[in-house]
Amino acid sequence: MNDGVPDDVKNEIFAALRFGDGEVERKGGREWPLSGDEYRRYGRQLIMPEVGLAGQMKLKNASVLIVGVGGLGCPAAAYLAGAGVGTIGLVDADDVEVSNLHRQILHGTAKVGMSKVESAVLYINGLNDEVQCIPHHERIFPENALGIISQYDVVLDCTDTPASRYLISDSCVLLRKPLVSASALRTEGQLMVLNNPPRPAGDVHGGPCYRCIFPKPPPAASVVTCGEGGILGPVVGTMGVLQSLEALKVIIATSSEEDTPMELDEIDAQQQQQQQRKKADPPNLLLFSSFSKPMFRSIRLRSRRADCAACSAQASVTVESLNSGSLDYVQFCGVSSPVAALQPSERISVKSFAQLIADSEQEVHFGRPLAAPPVVLDVREKVQFDLCSLKGSINIPYSVISSTDPSATGPSATWVDELRRIPLDQALYIICRLGNDSQLTVKRFRELALDEGGRRRIVDVAGGLKAWRDKVDRDFPEY
Ligand SMILES: [Zn+2]
Incomplete structure (x- = not known):
């Protein structure tokens, strides 16, 4: 061949390239440290x-x-x-x-x-x-x-x-x-x-x-x-x-x-x-x-x-x-399981909660519902709330709630004032994704005196929207 490459160089290259096939393992008594396949595979590095x-x-x-x-x-x-x-x-x-x-x-x-x-x-x-x-x-x-x-x-x-x-x-x-x-x-x-x-x-x-x-x-x-x-x-x-x-x-x-x-x-x-x-x-x-x-x-x-x-x-x-x-x-590293610091009276199962909502939607005499619709506060971050939420629920992210200082003097946060205007006989139902932040929120609301000295019930929906999906509404999106 007259392509300018000497035959002995060419033979050596061909021999090296054929290593992987197992045909040539040695040439002229020399043993290469890597197999031909490895030379090819790792050539670029x-x-x-x-x-x-x-x-x-x-x-x-x-x-x-x-x-x-x-x-x-x-x-x-x-x-x-x-x-x-x-x-x-x-x-x-x-x-x-x-x-x-x-x-x-x-x-x-x-x-x-x-x-x-x-x-x-x-x-x-x-x-x-x-x-x-x-x-x-x-x-x-x-x-x-x-x-x-x-x-x-x-x-x-x-x-x-x-x-x-x-x-x-x-x-x-x-x-x-x-x-x-x-x-x-x-x-x-x-x-x-x-x-x-x-x-x-x-x-x-x-x-x-x-x-x-x-x-x-x-x-x-x-x-x-x-x-x-x-x-x-x-x-x-x-x-x-x-x-x-x-x-x-x-x-x-x-x-x-x-x-x-x-x-x-x-x-x-x-x-x-x-x-x-x-x-x-x-x-x-x-x-x-x-x-x-x-x-x-x-x-x-x-x-x-x-x-x-x-x-x-x-x-x-x-x-x-x-x-x-x-x-x-x-x-x-601290116990990482759910917070679980609430009294049983401060919690409601998703099934009972679903019944509560059903009662409020059921019209009885004179077109009036059996019960007022529950006030549902969803404390997930807004981006999650936008993904999917319970009908009529209100979004106040836990990051906002947790950063509100209960001991601070001066005008309280707008959302606190708005919650105070809700009639005392209406409980606040707190829900989140998995049921942890909602429990923290109940405690936080007490610190912020949103329970008005025990006159208003603040209730954790146990297990959050995950439990809601598992036990009440299989169509509720899981994410
Ligand atoms: Zn060290």
Whole structure:
């Protein structure tokens, strides 16, 4: 052939291209570190100087654990699998629901009802069969956290509860694993690489842990409101993609001496020196606000806290305390179940409430109804109220109610004045999405003296619109 390319070069290229077919594994006694299929598959990232052959080999030998196969875990898993991370562990106890699909991109309509880990394994195997998937079809608890996390090199926290965040971070400190932590809610997200480098507790050169950044959990009531759960797919997707990127960077930056698995009770001095020499990036908190300009901000984080309960010299979190169950993460983060602080007389079931409405709609003698129509206050945010609402209900969002200060002097809020004008013999029925905010509202109304010293009844519609849909009106939209 006279196309200008020497035959020996051409033969070598053809030989390399045929690797994947299993026809040629060696040429002239040379063995390539990756298969022909791998050269082809990862070619576009192999030629990146940030990766190169050495980086690809580290990815191939690495194992990453993804805790939570939801809005964060799905895109993270897809990109890590695509990049050729050798082993991916997946932890999740949940099944795929149709309301997951707008953001959890590994799952699909046909997989509704399937476990999320099974669905993710199917997807990853379809994307890249070089990747070994290890499904952990369970929730992460103090009892299993160390056992699962110890099997992996890098951990991604893709969960959405404070209790699991503290547990995963504590476990990563104890096992000396770098942790890529992200969260997303509504239009915003956060990202941090924690415990990097993963030095033992008490070593000031180690990266800060989750407790260093957030020594105290957020108030439980702020975590469980009916307003929560709103999220835009690309927002959480962005954070998950960034988690995968940070994980790739952590793996590629790992020196080969660090590849050897670490024993819990054994500190390798040589390895420590290696880590000391290596300078990890200063820790940052990346904030993503998708409706702001600019959308990204980065905050420099301080190093480990001298008094951190997990990673300082005076740490109280130990393997023993974790294993013994003496660390109650749910308790630490506050009880997150419904508020339930109301008297039975302050609550009504959705069935009784429906009867009340039916009575008021039923005309009796002289065209007058049996009862006055109940005053129904829907305390969901306006955007939810606009989606669907009970006929005749009035919208006062809980965010407005909770921000009204009962002790403030001066003119009260307009909505308070309007409620006061309602005749005292008419009860106020409070409803929300799930029945939490409505209970808080009843308490708040008492503080605002809207019960007029007990002369007006303020009643929580138990279980909210979810219960209404489940027990009264199957056609009421579920969202
Ligand atoms: Zn710490």
